[in-house]
Amino acid sequence: MRGKTALLCLLLTFFFLLPTGQVFATSATAYKDYLYQFDLYRTKQNNFKVARTEYLKYKTLLSETTALDTVKAMLSQQDQLLRSYLLFLNEKLNENTGLSSTEKNLYQTLIQNEVKFLETHAALIPSIGSLADATDVSKQLESHYLVLQISIRQTIIALGQGDLAKLNNEFMTSYNALQTLAKSNASGFSPEKQGTIDRWLLQINNKQSLFQQKMTQITTANSQIKGSTESDMNTMFVGVQKNLGEAKQYLTEGKSYMQELMNLLRYQN
Amino acid sequence: MDPETQPQSTAIATPPQDGAFQPVIEPSVEKPYTEKPKSKLVPILLGIGIILLGGIYGLLSAQMQKPKTTQVTTEPTPTVEPTILIGQPLSSIASSSAFTTLETSIASLSASINALNVSDTTINPPTLDLPLGLEVK
Numbered sequence: 001m002r003g004k005t006a007l008l009c010l011l012l013t014f015f016f017l018l019p020t021g022q023v024f025a026t027s028a029t030a031y032k033d034y035l036y037q038f039d040l041y042r043t044k045q046n047n048f049k050v051a052r053t054e055y056l057k058y059k060t061l062l063s064e065t066t067a068l069d070t071v072k073a074m075l076s077q078q079d080q081l082l083r084s085y086l087l088f089l090n091e092k093l094n095e096n097t098g099l100s101s102t103e104k105n106l107y108q109t110l111i112q113n114e115v116k117f118l119e120t121h122a123a124l125i126p127s128i129g130s131l132a133d134a135t136d137v138s139k140q141l142e143s144h145y146l147v148l149q150i151s152i153r154q155t156i157i158a159l160g161q162g163d164l165a166k167l168n169n170e171f172m173t174s175y176n177a178l179q180t181l182a183k184s185n186a187s188g189f190s191p192e193k194q195g196t197i198d199r200w201l202l203q204i205n206n207k208q209s210l211f212q213q214k215m216t217q218i219t220t221a222n223s224q225i226k227g228s229t230e231s232d233m234n235t236m237f238v239g240v241q242k243n244l245g246e247a248k249q250y251l252t253e254g255k256s257y258m259q260e261l262m263n264l265l266r267y268q269n
Numbered sequence: 270m271d272p273e274t275q276p277q278s279t280a281i282a283t284p285p286q287d288g289a290f291q292p293v294i295e296p297s298v299e300k301p302y303t304e305k306p307k308s309k310l311v312p313i314l315l316g317i318g319i320i321l322l323g324g325i326y327g328l329l330s331a332q333m334q335k336p337k338t339t340q341v342t343t344e345p346t347p348t349v350e351p352t353i354l355i356g357q358p359l360s361s362i363a364s365s366s367a368f369t370t371l372e373t374s375i376a377s378l379s380a381s382i383n384a385l386n387v388s389d390t391t392i393n394p395p396t397l398d399l400p401l402g403l404e405v406k
Contacts, residue, residue, distance in 0.1 A: 031391075038395055045398055052403060071401065081395055092392070131403050138401045145399060152394045160387045167385060170378045177371045185362045244387040252382050258375050266363045 027091035030084070037084040041077045048074040055131075064131065071134045072125055078141070079122040082148070086111050086118075089155050096159055098166030107158050110151045117144060146233065150225055153237040157222045160244045161215060164251070168211060171251055175204055178258055182265065193264070200261045207254030214247040 048070040055067040090111050093104050121141055128134050182197050189197065221240045227233035362368050 041395070052401075055403075067403070071403070078397060082397075085394055089392075135401055135403055138399070142399050145397070149394065156392055159392070163385055164387070167378070167381055170374070170381060174371065174374050174378055177367070177374065181362065181367050181371060184367075188361060241388050248382065248385060248387055255375065255379055255382055259379070262368075262372060262375060265368070266359060267357045268360045 027088060027095050030088040030091040034081075034084040034088045037077070037081045041074075041081045044070070044074045044077045068128070068131055068134065071131065071138075072128050075128075075134065075138060075141075076122060076125045079118045079125075083115055083118050086115050086152075089152065089159075092159055093155065093162075096162035096166075098162035098164065098169070099158065103158060103162070107155045110155060114148050114151055117148070146227070146230060149230060150227075150233055153225055153233065154222055157218065157225075157237070157240050157244070160241070161218060161222075164211075164215065164244065164247055167248075167251055168208070168215075171208065171211075171254060174258060175208065175254075178204075178261060182261075185265075196264065197261065200257060200264070204254050204257045204261070207250050207257065211247050211250035211254070214243060214250060218243045218247065 048067070051063065051067040051070040055063040057063075090108060093099065093107055093111075096104070099107075121137070121144075124137050124140070128137055179201060182201065186194060218240055221236070221243065225233060225236050225240065227236060
């Protein structure tokens with residue numbers, strides 16, 4: 001009897017110690033879901049394209065019914081795909097440690113608004129009764145598509161800025177430590193060496209200032225991303241992305257200077 | 270003269286001993302030129318041959334042009350490797366824990382900067398096929 005009780009206690013303990021199996025939605029799982037939804041979308045889109053061709057060619061009742069069924073499935077999947085993509089962006093924002101909570105809230109609100117729009121749009125799909133209805137419902141998304149794309153592009157840029165801001169924090173920590181190290185050992189350096197150290201520290205600081213200026217420029221440009229067409233908007237987006245690359249380049253150069261300064265400190269004179 | 274060493278041409282030119290002359294080569298009779306009917310098979314075979322040769326050439330040239338390794342474009346970043354100066358005496362700071370810690374943190378920063386891709390294409394949004402293209406009247 002005692003043995004059985006001990007076994008039961010052991011089993012119960014083991015059961016409570018087991019992981020709860022709770023699924024945490026990370027950006028990796030959200031990305032997997034997005035890719036899965038994308039595959040489904042491609043399949044449904046192809047089905048619709050075949051049915052559309054048949055309908056436009058023969059205009060029979062059967063081809064019209066097939067076109068209607070496939071267009072409804074495709075429109076529904078389109079919304080699902082965009083929602084899964086927005087969820088992925090939302091998770092990326094959650095995981096980004098370089099963005100402040102205010103910045104995160106701003107972009108997460110943008111995403112939430114777009115998700116709401118897609119949910120409202122998706123609710124219209126079951127009531128589609130004809131191909132004309134389907135065209136009307138699709139036009140609602142088409143007219144909003146540019147706004148959605150702008151929100152997406154702004155969030156992507158913000159994520160890049162967050163990554164750079166995180167690197168900048170690491171950069172500043174190293175820079176401050178380097179300054180402290182140089183100052184605390186100043187008595188051991190020759191005047192010439194001290195002059196070189198001061199000059200190099202200033203140059204590292206200049207690179208960081210240039211980085212900061214570039215980041216401010218990016219923030220302004222990101223809030224102004226717009227365009228009458230997707231192509232215009234994309235051109236602006238690519239321009240801002242180029243600025244992100246330049247900002248990264250300043251940090252790279254500053255880091256190289258730090259390595260050079262470390263090398264100078266390593267040896268006597 | 271040794272018969273084995275005699276030139277062969279002499280033996281051929283010698284007429285037969287019995288005196289009867291037998292022509293070895295028949296006199297050629299010039300036939301009137303008549304145009305042969307063209308076979309349809311020849312141009313077809315030629316065509317197939319050209320296509321085959323072209324195909325083989327195309328395959329070979331494509332194989333030769335194929336890059337051996339995939340080209341990865343990376344942003345040009347200056348890499349300054351600390352030069353180890355052999356024989357130069359190390360400073361007292363170099364052995365301090367603060368120096369070692371800082372060196373590690375700069376190496377970590379360097380790795381983080383290199384790993385960051387500011388134009389990551391995996392994050393790009395999906396492209397939708399809009400508008401529907403249904404010509405409904």
